[in-house]
Amino acid sequence: MAKKSALVQGNQACAQGAIYAGCKFFGGYPITPSTEVAEEMSAMLPKVGGKFIQMEDEIGAIASVIGASLAGAKALTATSGPGFSLKQELIGYACIAEVPCVIINVMRGGPSTGMPTGPGQSDVMQARWGTHGDHAAIALVPQSIQEIFTETVRAFNLAEKYRMPVQVLFDEIVGHMRERIEYPEPGELEVIDREAPTAAPGEYKPYDASKGLVPPLAAFGAGHKFHVTGLNKAEDGFPTTKAELVAAEEVRQIQKVECEEARADIESNEEYMLEDADVVLWAYGSSARSARYAVNELRKEGIKAGLFRPITLWPFPVKRTAELAEQAKAIIVPEMNLGQMIYEVERVAQNKCIIDGVHRVDGDPLNPGQIMDKVKEVI
Amino acid sequence: MSGARIEVIERNCKGCSICVEFCPKDVLEMDVFVVKVVRPEDCIKCMQCELLCPDFAIKVHDE
Amino acid sequence: MAYDYEKSIRPGKLPHIWCPGCGHGIVMKGLIRAMDACELDREKTTIVSGIGCASRLPGYLDACTLHTAHGRAAAFATGVKLTNPEMNVICCGGDGDGTAIGGNHFIHACRRNINITYVIMNNYIYGMTGGQFSPCTPTGMKASTTPYGNPDPTFDISKLAIGAGATFVARTTAAHPREIDKLITQGIKHKGMSVIEVLDDCPTSYGRRNKFRSVIDMMKRLKKDAVPAKAAAKMTPEQLEGKFLTGVLYHETDKPEYTEQYDALIKRVQEGA
Numbered sequence: 092m093a094k095k096s097a098l099v100q101g102n103q104a105c106a107q108g109a110i111y112a113g114c115k116f117f118g119g120y121p122i123t124p125s126t127e128v129a130e131e132m133s134a135m136l137p138k139v140g141g142k143f144i145q146m147e148d149e150i151g152a153i154a155s156v157i158g159a160s161l162a163g164a165k166a167l168t169a170t171s172g173p174g175f176s177l178k179q180e181l182i183g184y185a186c187i188a189e190v191p192c193v194i195i196n197v198m199r200g201g202p203s204t205g206m207p208t209g210p211g212q213s214d215v216m217q218a219r220w221g222t223h224g225d226h227a228a229i230a231l232v233p234q235s236i237q238e239i240f241t242e243t244v245r246a247f248n249l250a251e252k253y254r255m256p257v258q259v260l261f262d263e264i265v266g267h268m269r270e271r272i273e274y275p276e277p278g279e280l281e282v283i284d285r286e287a288p289t290a291a292p293g294e295y296k297p298y299d300a301s302k303g304l305v306p307p308l309a310a311f312g313a314g315h316k317f318h319v320t321g322l323n324k325a326e327d328g329f330p331t332t333k334a335e336l337v338a339a340e341e342v343r344q345i346q347k348v349e350c351e352e353a354r355a356d357i358e359s360n361e362e363y364m365l366e367d368a369d370v371v372l373w374a375y376g377s378s379a380r381s382a383r384y385a386v387n388e389l390r391k392e393g394i395k396a397g398l399f400r401p402i403t404l405w406p407f408p409v410k411r412t413a414e415l416a417e418q419a420k421a422i423i424v425p426e427m428n429l430g431q432m433i434y435e436v437e438r439v440a441q442n443k444c445i446i447d448g449v450h451r452v453d454g455d456p457l458n459p460g461q462i463m464d465k466v467k468e469v470i
Numbered sequence: 471m472s473g474a475r476i477e478v479i480e481r482n483c484k485g486c487s488i489c490v491e492f493c494p495k496d497v498l499e500m501d502v503f504v505v506k507v508v509r510p511e512d513c514i515k516c517m518q519c520e521l522l523c524p525d526f527a528i529k530v531h532d533e
Numbered sequence: 534m535a536y537d538y539e540k541s542i543r544p545g546k547l548p549h550i551w552c553p554g555c556g557h558g559i560v561m562k563g564l565i566r567a568m569d570a571c572e573l574d575r576e577k578t579t580i581v582s583g584i585g586c587a588s589r590l591p592g593y594l595d596a597c598t599l600h601t602a603h604g605r606a607a608a609f610a611t612g613v614k615l616t617n618p619e620m621n622v623i624c625c626g627g628d629g630d631g632t633a634i635g636g637n638h639f640i641h642a643c644r645r646n647i648n649i650t651y652v653i654m655n656n657y658i659y660g661m662t663g664g665q666f667s668p669c670t671p672t673g674m675k676a677s678t679t680p681y682g683n684p685d686p687t688f689d690i691s692k693l694a695i696g697a698g699a700t701f702v703a704r705t706t707a708a709h710p711r712e713i714d715k716l717i718t719q720g721i722k723h724k725g726m727s728v729i730e731v732l733d734d735c736p737t738s739y740g741r742r743n744k745f746r747s748v749i750d751m752m753k754r755l756k757k758d759a760v761p762a763k764a765a766a767k768m769t770p771e772q773l774e775g776k777f778l779t780g781v782l783y784h785e786t787d788k789p790e791y792t793e794q795y796d797a798l799i800k801r802v803q804e805g806a
């Protein structure tokens with residue numbers, strides 16, 4: 092039997108992916124170019140018995156999402172530029188309190204109101220370091236409508252599995268673009284549900300990491316009485332200022348994402364024509380679409396170009412990027428910003444090859460010609 | 471009237487003297503930093519001290 | 534006789550962090566008595582707060598407790614309640630937390646008439662950060678950031694809640710302990726957003742600066758200036774000068790409750806109406 096398919100917009104596919112993943116709560120605040128995610132969720136959630144709420148601002152939106160998640164629901168919020176800035180404090184709260192949730196950021200230009208209707212990729216560093224304090228980050232960067240669907244599902248899985256906020260960043264181009272999508276059957280994509288604690292009521296410790304770096308999270312109302320706070324805390328969830336406990340908890344919260352095993356599980360990349368590549372285009376999101384086109388064109392001209400496309404942007408693909416820096420003469424980083432991920436690529440490449448960027452922030456997408464010109468200039 | 475046993479939980483008492491001031495019968499006095507029960511026989515069990523103590527430090531029991 | 538508060542308090546958590554004479558402890562006792570009076574199952578009760586001295590309250594209580602970020606209690610609580618309408622949800626926090634940084638969430642929770650009970654401890658000051666003025670600091674009074682007297686007009690929290698659409702609004706003070714649990718009990722039993730404003734004292738950050746000789750002075754003032762709403766009806770404006778009203782200030786039962794409305798919406802959508 093042929094799979095169900097439809098011509099849908101990226102933002103719609105995102106909402107549909109969330110429902111597929113079992114999302115039961117959306118708290119949001121309208122902002123271009125992400126609004127369609129909220130609109131779609133407002134229509135779909137009641138049908139599956141879920142709850143949609145338009146909050147009074149983006150801070151309230153993510154607050155409601157964290158509350159919903161603690162009450163046991165898979166929960167989502169979606170926003171863009173200014174709204175993403177407003178959410179930062181509580182993204183940090185979800186990090187330290189270890190509350191699963193998914194944050195969609197359909198990127199536009201900035202800073203401030205910037206260019207609401209134009210695409211951008213200028214929030215990628217904010218996704219890593221936007222909230223204050225040391226913390227781990229997971230950010231996924233799909234490039235197509237189909238991938239927005241599957242990566243949204245994966246974002247929920249990672250949020251539940253690693254007990255933390257997971258961000259999905261795409262931009263206005265794919266957010267508003269229509270493409271045909273084939274819907275996976277129920278059960279076809281893995282859907283991970285939250286692991287419930289096995290501790291007896293009264294004995295549950297929400298941050299007891301003795302059985303693994305990610306302690307199970309109970310839902311409020313499911314029989315355990317426990318405390319959740321944004322203060323540094325001990326394994327029982329209550330605030331502590333004991334130096335050794337504070338440090339150990341902070342380290343664990345980063346380790347749970349950055350240890351080798353977790354990285355292998357979370358990282359996801361696409362590689363195209365890299366085997367013999369002299370020039371690597373290191374590109375993500377919609378810029379990678381232009382980069383791929385450029386690879387094909389450059390190959391026709393006899394230039395050995397290839398594409399490395401991180402689908403998981405954070406944690407950063409350190410190992411593969413370092414290997415490519417050894418292999419290639421140059422790594423070119425096209426981004427719809429004035430240079431953000433390029434600094435991370437430079438840091439990891441350690442002067443093993445030429446690193447250069449192609450930038451665009453005028454509201455138009457990066458086109459393959461621009462990228463090809465840069466490649467020819469560099470080699 | 472009495473039959474009250476007034477218990478002071480010294481560990482919790484912060485010596486704010488609220489109980490002393492609002493006791494209508496002057497049953498209590500401050501002893502430097504903690505409260506002391508000096509005239510338990512005058513207690514009318516109005517419970518003001520227990521209700522107003524911010525620190526869960528004084529209890530009025532029926533004897 | 535002697536009330537058993539201990540069964541509601543997490544073992545080993547007393548003495549609490551509040552200063553000698555701080556009114557927040559009196560409010561916490563009232564809240565415990567009200568929760569007992571309503572026979573709230575603590576496993577099905579979530580107590581949510583923001584940041585501040587008052588917001589430390591939930592950590593002491595043996596229930597599901599959520600100490601959030603400054604000002605955000607009502608928004609977190611909305612997510613909890615909407616997800617699980619069976620849950621008893623109680624918010625608590627300070628005047629600064631609820632009406633300055635959290636003012637927007639506070640008024641919108643009132644507007645939605647979501648079934649949450651919000652106990653707001655109004656000590657007229659930002660206690661935790663050392664006594665900067667809050668939206669509730671009376672004009673002319675001293676705070677660490679109003680060394681020449683507070684130039685700002687003040688919020689009347691109860692009026693704000695009524696204006697924003699809360700359907701049960703009451704006020705009392707830390708000097709009226711029996712009224713605290715009576716009003717919170719009514720608030721918990723009320724279906725809809727209930728706000729109980731409890732005026733209390735911060736001797737450390739407010740009293741000292743404003744020439745109250747002691748917390749006793751402050752408590753006496755709360756007693757003296759409180760006028761029961763019913764009695765006020767028979768008083769002249771001159772007699773009411775400088776006073777505040779206590780008791781139930783607003784009670785309405787016609788306005789639909791938010792989570793019920795949403796459940797009805799789900800039913801309608803699922804039945805394809």
Ligand SMILES: Cc1ncc(C[n+]2csc(CCOP(=O)(O)OP(=O)(O)O)c2C)c(N)n1
Pocket residue numbers: 584585586587588603626627628629630631654656658659660661662667735
């Ligand atoms: C975003 C943010 N801004 C500022 C603060 C600092 N802060 C902590 S508590 C507080 C004021 C608390 O006052 P109130 O809510 O009235 O509670 P009280 O301490 O008086 O009981 C402030 C300003 C903070 N924690 N977070």
Ligand code: SF4
Pocket residue numbers: 474476492493494495496497498512513514515516517518519520530
């Ligand atoms: S119960 Fe009343 S009379 Fe007795 S000690 Fe307490 S305040 Fe005084």
Ligand code: SF4
Pocket residue numbers: 478482483484485486487488489490504505522523524525526527528554
């Ligand atoms: S009111 Fe409580 S804390 Fe204050 S002096 Fe009396 S017993 Fe001690």
Ligand code: SF4
Pocket residue numbers: 550551552554555556557586587656660661734735736737738739
């Ligand atoms: S600073 Fe003020 S509000 Fe805070 S605990 Fe001390 S008295 Fe209470």
Ligand SMILES: [Mg+2]
Pocket residue numbers: 627628629654655656657658659660667
């Ligand atoms: Mg205050």
